[in-house]
Amino acid sequence: MNKEFIVIGLGRFGGSIVRELAEQGMEVMAIDKFEDKVNEFSSIASHAVVADATDESVLKKLGCRNFDHVIVAIGDDIQASILTTLMLKEIGVQNITVKAQNDYHEKVLRKIGADSVVHPERDMGKRIAHNIVSNNVLDYLELSDEHSIVEIVANEQLAGNSLIDLDIRAKYGINIVAIKRGNEVIVSPQASDLIRSGDILIVIGADSDINRFEKKVL
Structure with missing residues (x-):
């Protein structure tokens, strides 16, 4: 059964969410106070509405x-972001995800009941920084302020070693939770599993430990 979503604000971030949800076959109502934005998504979203989301009666x-x-x-x-979130919470919306501009904005959003707060620009900046600092880092996902999941391409220095040989957990305090090898994904790899050049290692751990590993091995 498809879920039903509302996206309020059709800028680059909101617009990309509408497009992706629509491509996945979800029911999406797209809302913006500007008519030209709404017209842009009228053929993409299930419903596109010009509305002031800070007005409780409209919601x-x-x-x-x-x-x-x-x-x-x-x-x-x-202000509009905070008011909209507050109104949505007051009328009984169960799941609300809000884009935050900064940490202070996030604090307010969480206090008034936002279920999830995202920082797309900040998070993308971190991902890009990790990718350009090391050619071996393919992707980076922040789990908290101090922990992340990183996709790392195994180089020649890692290739030919088993996980027990490398002893990454003891040396760096991080864990390899999966290995992607072509179309195959090895979940919870064994200590005896050998790493091959080009394997994509899914690593989880504290940012400081991941950084130490990147600098030492990559």
């Missing part, structure tokens, strides 16, 4: 509480 009229998830992707207007 009730649109039936927001009946949707599975609402994403507040309002751009630079922090």
